[in-house]
Amino acid sequence: MSEVAAHFSYWVTIFLMVAGMYILIARGNLMKKLIGLATLQTSVYLLYIAPGKLIGGTAPIYAEGFATYSNPLPHVLILTAIVVGVATLALGLAIVVRIREAYGSIEEDEILAKDRAEAGLED
Amino acid sequence: MLEQLPALQVVLPLIAAPLIVLVGRAGFGWAAASLVSWACLAVAIGLATRVAGGGVISYAIGSWPPPWGIEYRVDALSAFVLVLVSLVAAIVAPYARRSVAAEIEPDRRYLFYAMYCLCLAGLLGMVITGDAFNLFVFLEISSLATYVLIALGPQRKALVASYQYLLLGTVGATFYVIGVGLLYLKTGTLNLADMAERLRAVEELRPVLAALAFITVGIGLKLALFPLHAWLPNAYAYSPSMVSAFVAATGTKVSVYVLLRYYFTVFDPAPLFETLPTRELFIALSVAAMIVASLVAVFEKDVKRLFAYSSVAQVGYITLGLGVDNLSSLTGSIVHLLNHGVTKGAIFLLLGAVALRSGSVRLTLGGIAGLGRRMPLTSFALVIAGLSLIGIPGTAGFVTKWYLIVGALDLGLWWLVGAIALSSLIAVAYVWRVVEAAYLREPSGAVPAGEAPAGLLVPAFLMTALCVYFGLETSFSVAGAREAAELLLSGGRR
Numbered sequence: 044m045s046e047v048a049a050h051f052s053y054w055v056t057i058f059l060m061v062a063g064m065y066i067l068i069a070r071g072n073l074m075k076k077l078i079g080l081a082t083l084q085t086s087v088y089l090l091y092i093a094p095g096k097l098i099g100g101t102a103p104i105y106a107e108g109f110a111t112y113s114n115p116l117p118h119v120l121i122l123t124a125i126v127v128g129v130a131t132l133a134l135g136l137a138i139v140v141r142i143r144e145a146y147g148s149i150e151e152d153e154i155l156a157k158d159r160a161e162a163g164l165e166d
Numbered sequence: 167m168l169e170q171l172p173a174l175q176v177v178l179p180l181i182a183a184p185l186i187v188l189v190g191r192a193g194f195g196w197a198a199a200s201l202v203s204w205a206c207l208a209v210a211i212g213l214a215t216r217v218a219g220g221g222v223i224s225y226a227i228g229s230w231p232p233p234w235g236i237e238y239r240v241d242a243l244s245a246f247v248l249v250l251v252s253l254v255a256a257i258v259a260p261y262a263r264r265s266v267a268a269e270i271e272p273d274r275r276y277l278f279y280a281m282y283c284l285c286l287a288g289l290l291g292m293v294i295t296g297d298a299f300n301l302f303v304f305l306e307i308s309s310l311a312t313y314v315l316i317a318l319g320p321q322r323k324a325l326v327a328s329y330q331y332l333l334l335g336t337v338g339a340t341f342y343v344i345g346v347g348l349l350y351l352k353t354g355t356l357n358l359a360d361m362a363e364r365l366r367a368v369e370e371l372r373p374v375l376a377a378l379a380f381i382t383v384g385i386g387l388k389l390a391l392f393p394l395h396a397w398l399p400n401a402y403a404y405s406p407s408m409v410s411a412f413v414a415a416t417g418t419k420v421s422v423y424v425l426l427r428y429y430f431t432v433f434d435p436a437p438l439f440e441t442l443p444t445r446e447l448f449i450a451l452s453v454a455a456m457i458v459a460s461l462v463a464v465f466e467k468d469v470k471r472l473f474a475y476s477s478v479a480q481v482g483y484i485t486l487g488l489g490v491d492n493l494s495s496l497t498g499s500i501v502h503l504l505n506h507g508v509t510k511g512a513i514f515l516l517l518g519a520v521a522l523r524s525g526s527v528r529l530t531l532g533g534i535a536g537l538g539r540r541m542p543l544t545s546f547a548l549v550i551a552g553l554s555l556i557g558i559p560g561t562a563g564f565v566t567k568w569y570l571i572v573g574a575l576d577l578g579l580w581w582l583v584g585a586i587a588l589s590s591l592i593a594v595a596y597v598w599r600v601v602e603a604a605y606l607r608e609p610s611g612a613v614p615a616g617e618a619p620a621g622l623l624v625p626a627f628l629m630t631a632l633c634v635y636f637g638l639e640t641s642f643s644v645a646g647a648r649e650a651a652e653l654l655l656s657g658g659r660r
Contacts, residue, residue: 060344064337067333067337073329076333080333080336080337083337083340084336084340087340087343087344087347090344090347091347091350094351117350120299120356123299123303124302124343127302127303127306130306130310131306131310131332131336134310134313134314134332135329135332135333135336138313138317138325138328138329138332139329141317141325142322142325142326142329145322145325146322154326158323158326
């Protein structure tokens, strides 16, 4: 039990990862797919940041009376990853808006049906 | 000045992008994009000549020494891929002016060039960086720019294609970063060379195996490794002509480079691969791609989709060398990065010229009927590029197949030679369908007589000429690829 509890941050990470992938694959709504994608990306933030924190550790500033420091590098990396994630999400949302303007729907099956109908007319 | 070449390689296109947005004019955007592409080619050739003969350039960004700071590292393999990417960019950028003017709305044209510069910066950065996380950032820079470029395609299907690519591409990049995270937890470093050193000392292999799996699947998605290629056909088919040519010639190739880097430099130690059937896996997936994707291409009516499926098959040739894993086959793989880049680039540039003349957003086999009479020069060039795709002696495609077959025979894999021959025969079938439509059918009304303007034809013919040039004169292509393959194999495995 303690083994499981000690690694709880990993369990949360894995849950978010799998939940994100599931939403991404199982949902047909373009918005919900993006929510799944964001959840998947969030799991990575946790994967990096959780091991960087040492219990009792402080910020890595050299000072009297402190011996254990947390690793700051994962935070910096994830700050970058968050920016990338935000940019991806913003672009994804922008494309969904354009898709809604062009197709009048954000349901994947309706969009594919319209594409198929269009292809049928041309042939 | 010469010491700063590695930084210039990435910084030039990266600075050009905001500059283009600030000026906000399409003409300036085109001129800046072209100049930057040519400058990048000059820098890449400069770097390649400096590392020729086994040299390595290590450049510390901001003078922070590696492994703490970000290192740019140029060796035989990265120099080869840098030349490929910037060569394609230098030919495609001048082509963009007429093609973009015909396909993109006027108020968006300058943004198109800004996105192109960002995409170029990302691709070059992925190749030149020696830092695992920096690679992820460049991967996302190039990917985000590519999604935008694809979404600018003239049909509304381009939006859906871009959205699908965005989902799968982001999953791929996220998987890559999960893999890097696991490696970082295990080694405490992000510098690829340093990571390789430290991984040798790691005794518990399970997290490393998980990292290997995540990175393989993640990068496999980006390079369209069969069966992770679902995004590719629509993304190539519905994007603007110039984007099809640029992305098809460079995007997947750079991802292959990343995979080679990880397999041969980072995951060096033999124990990791002894327990895993990676070679068999790569051979099986590559052969499946070569045959299945080629067969799909034979039955495709849309010409751009036909050649997009052919790209999936051609990526199969590249990963095949990775699976066979000896000097000849790896040389074949690496030289095919260049040969296929040039061939597919030429085909999409020529199709862009046809699209401009026909004025139609969609090129079907029926639509290009009689093209041989309407646009004789373009059709002839298309046939030459098609022959290179099949691998006829005297064209670039043949050089690749030669080395792949020699590599397979060295290991006594006779059936693999049969598979390569079978895949080439299927390639004959789909290229023939295009040739048959162009030369043997009566002209339809779709394409008016007359060639496209010189601004399109000159770059397209130059690229086609390269297909023949790299088939006859292999001193740069094969020698460079062989040097890169030797470098990879000396990495420690075996």
